[in-house]
Amino acid sequence: xxxxxxxxxxxxxxxxxxxxxxxxxxxxxxxxxxxxxxxxxxxxxxxxxxxxxxxxxxxxxxxxxxxxxxxxxxxxxxxxxxxxxxxxxxxxxxxxxxxxxxxxxxxxxxxxxxxxxxxxxxxxxxxxxxxxxxxxxxxxxxxxxxxxxxxxxxxxxxxxxxxxxxxxxxxxxxxxxxxxxxxxxxxxxxxxxxxxxxxxxxxxxxxxxxxxxxxxxxxxxxxxxxxxxxxxxxxxxxxxxxxxxxxxx
Numbered sequence: 001x002x003x004x005x006x007x008x009x010x011x012x013x014x015x016x017x018x019x020x021x022x023x024x025x026x027x028x029x030x031x032x033x034x035x036x037x038x039x040x041x042x043x044x045x046x047x048x049x050x051x052x053x054x055x056x057x058x059x060x061x062x063x064x065x066x067x068x069x070x071x072x073x074x075x076x077x078x079x080x081x082x083x084x085x086x087x088x089x090x091x092x093x094x095x096x097x098x099x100x101x102x103x104x105x106x107x108x109x110x111x112x113x114x115x116x117x118x119x120x121x122x123x124x125x126x127x128x129x130x131x132x133x134x135x136x137x138x139x140x141x142x143x144x145x146x147x148x149x150x151x152x153x154x155x156x157x158x159x160x161x162x163x164x165x166x167x168x169x170x171x172x173x174x175x176x177x178x179x180x181x182x183x184x185x186x187x188x189x190x191x192x193x194x195x196x197x198x199x200x201x202x203x204x205x206x207x208x209x210x211x212x213x214x215x216x217x218x219x220x221x222x223x224x225x226x227x228x229x230x231x232x233x234x235x236x237x238x239x240x241x242x243x244x245x246x247x248x249x
Contacts, residue, residue, distance in 0.1 A: 034061065046237060050063075063233065068230035069231050070142065070144065071139055071141070071142055072105070074112065074152070074231075075112060075140070078240070082160065086110075092109070113151050114127065114130065114137070114139060117200055118201050121228045124145070126142050127139065145227070146225070147204060147227035149239065150239075153243045154207050154210045157247065171197055175187060177209065182224060184224050208227060214242075217239050
């Protein structure tokens with residue numbers, strides 16, 4: 001009985017330490033007011049997650065809502081927002097154990113893709129280069145691509161929301177529907193090689209369609225989904241807020 005009690009005490013202590021780590025302010029303090037969000041379109045959402053202890057500002061008192069989110073920041077924020085505690089070991093050569101984001105990458109990387117998208121735009125080149133060198137990099141300092149964020153949040157939602165179920169069309173059906181919703185050239189044709197659709201092409205269509213259907217990311221005001229673009233800090237919080245809707249506590 002004493003041994004069981006000791007194990008329980010240790011487990012509680014571990015959970016307590018994780019909570020401190022996950023919600024620790026690595027960008028400032030929780031008490032500061034953001035000086036640059038007044039009147040911003042995402043002001044209410046930003047304050048909601050500040051009050052919940054999910055996000056923090058910078059030491060100069062700003063939040064920088066329109067600044068692109070790095071992949072390290074993405075890992076930290078989704079770890080906190082979705083309470084990701086599972087550890088399966090970081091195996092990326094560019095994520096050292098003493099980096100501030102190591103713990104967050106360790107808990108979230110199974111959800112965050114790092115593969116290159118089909119077309120070699122400038123924003124996609126770091127992923128192409130990493131893939132050509134063996135694909136064992138996380139690229140923590142790179143801005144997160146909208147397509148990767150969409151896939152991350154869809155995968156988290158489907159993992160945590162047991163009510164989530166959709167009858168998915170085939171890739172041609174997704175293409176036909178996405179063409180009516182978004183203006184992007186990325187959805188106007190399906191890139192196929194030797195009669196087969198590459199995995200990254202399939203993911204672009206599949207996770208755009210799912211992100212749209214789940215109301216996680218429904219595109220930009222100009223009518224584009226912009227899969228190769230970067231996600232701002234405000235956009236990420238909005239997408240996370242949308243993802244959390246309906247997920248059981």
